[in-house]
Amino acid sequence: xxxxxxxxxxxxxxxxxxxxxxxxxxxxxxxxxxxxxxxxxxxxxxxxxxxxxxxxxxxxxxxxxxxxxxxxxxxxxxxxxxxxxxxxxxxxxxxxxxxxxxxxxxxxxxxxxxxxxxxxxxxxxxxxxxxxxxxxxxxxxxxxxxxxxxxxxxxxxxxxxxxxxxxxxxxxxxxxxxxxxxxxxxxxxxxxxxxxxxxxxxxxxxxxxxxxxxxxxxxxxxxxxxxxxxxxxxxxxxxxxxxxxxxxxxxxxxxxxxx
DNA sequence: AGGCAGGTTCTTA
DNA sequence: TAAGAACCTGCC
Numbered sequence: 490x491x492x493x494x495x496x497x498x499x500x501x502x503x504x505x506x507x508x509x510x511x512x513x514x515x516x517x518x519x520x521x522x523x524x525x526x527x528x529x530x531x532x533x534x535x536x537x538x539x540x541x542x543x544x545x546x547x548x549x550x551x552x553x554x555x556x557x558x559x560x561x562x563x564x565x566x567x568x569x570x571x572x573x574x575x576x577x578x579x580x581x582x583x584x585x586x587x588x589x590x591x592x593x594x595x596x597x598x599x600x601x602x603x604x605x606x607x608x609x610x611x612x613x614x615x616x617x618x619x620x621x622x623x624x625x626x627x628x629x630x631x632x633x634x635x636x637x638x639x640x641x642x643x644x645x646x647x648x649x650x651x652x653x654x655x656x657x658x659x660x661x662x663x664x665x666x667x668x669x670x671x672x673x674x675x676x677x678x679x680x681x682x683x684x685x686x687x688x689x690x691x692x693x694x695x696x697x698x699x700x701x702x703x704x705x706x707x708x709x710x711x712x713x714x715x716x717x718x719x720x721x722x723x724x725x726x727x728x729x730x731x732x733x734x735x736x737x738x739x740x741x742x743x744x745x746x747x748x
Numbered sequence: 749a750g751g752c753a754g755g756t757t758c759t760t761a
Numbered sequence: 762t763a764a765g766a767a768c769c770t771g772c773c
Contacts, residue, residue: 507754603755609771610754646769651756688756709754741754 490548492555493538497562499584500533506585506742508698510598510611511626524554525591526625536584553589556701561586564703564732568739574719575736578743585738587703592666593659594626595699596684599691600651609644616643629659651686666699674702697734704731711744712737 504512504520511523518533527550532540541551552558561584568579597617602610620639621627632640633656640649658664664684669677677700681692689708696705706726708716716724729736 599754600756604753604768605755605770606753606772608773612771641769644770646771647756647767648769686756690755694754707754711754745754 490541490543490545490551491534491538492541492552492557494557496537496557496560497565497584498533498537498539498555498586500531500539502582502585502742503588505746506582506738507607507745508588508738509590510607510614523625524588525594527551528625556586556589559586559703561735564735565739567729567732568736569725569728572725574743575739578739579736581746582739582742585735585742587701587735587738588698589701590698591626592695592699593629595695596655596659596666596687597626597632597652599694599698600648600655600686601645602694603648603686603688603691613644617645629656632656633660648686651684655684655686670700674704677702678705697737703734706733706737709741711741715740715744 500520501514501517503509504514504522509522509524513521515521520531522529522531527543527547529547529551530542532542534540539555541548543551565579565583568575570576598610598614601613601617605613617632618624618627620635620643621631623631632652635653637649637653640653643649645652655664659666669680672680674696677696678689678692681687681695682689687695693705693707696702697707706712726733
């Protein structure tokens with residue numbers, strides 16, 4: 490399938506802004522993407538045009554995954570031109586799209602992410618997939634079925650307990666992530682934070698990258714540094730509703746890709 | 749070699 | 762409500 494977007498889309502930046510940990514680039518325009526149970530190769534043919542290797546029945550899945558119906562050009566245009574810092578970040582980050590990813594995968598991945606470096610996150614996620622005997626992301630029952638030793642071998646450290654607990658709950662149905670989709674942003678965050686191992690930051694990541702709540706604004710060390718250095722009097726969240734999360738991605742990309 | 753990493757929880761006041 | 766310590770490992 491070939492998708493021609495009348496919109497900004499930069500494959501490398503989208504995969505490089507910390508939202509996906511199972512994107513493996515072979516060059517700037519070619520990436521193997523594994524998402525939930527699916528896998529494909531995405532090839533950027535020209536600015537805004539990508540080719541995706543998939544069956545006809547999977548086309549809608551990948552379109553939703555890449556969020557083809559949202560105009561990131563329009564969102565970028567909301568950036569206050571007098572905010573020189575954000576403008577610069579947005580310009581550099583132009584083409585980032587917020588992926589619409591699997592809920593359970595986001596939950597587990599971002600629990601893993603706490604106090605870990607990017608490479609370490611990737612390693613752990615990879616090992617978790619392998620431990621469950623597949624290249625696709627394991628379902629809750631598979632993770633719950635691992636022994637303590639197998640789970641520990643994924644390099645999860647103290648997070649192993651969090652992951653086992655929540656996987657058991659999802660597997661036995663006492664936690665239904667899908668049912669949370671109808672909640673308001675505030676209620677959703679509250680429910681997610683009831684999960685052991687999920688605090689404010691991880692909940693925001695799950696909201697932004699899983700539930701596609703584009704107003705969620707995860708505050709990690711990078712963003713906190715941005716906020717104190719460039720917005721000592723406070724960031725104007727109100728101005729960017731309901732797209733604060735996209736602005737967060739611009740700031741994050743700017744902070745992590747500064748020479 | 750040893751500190752630190754895309755936080756969260758627990759404890760203490 | 763707020764500040765500080767502890768937490769597992771892998772990476773650099």
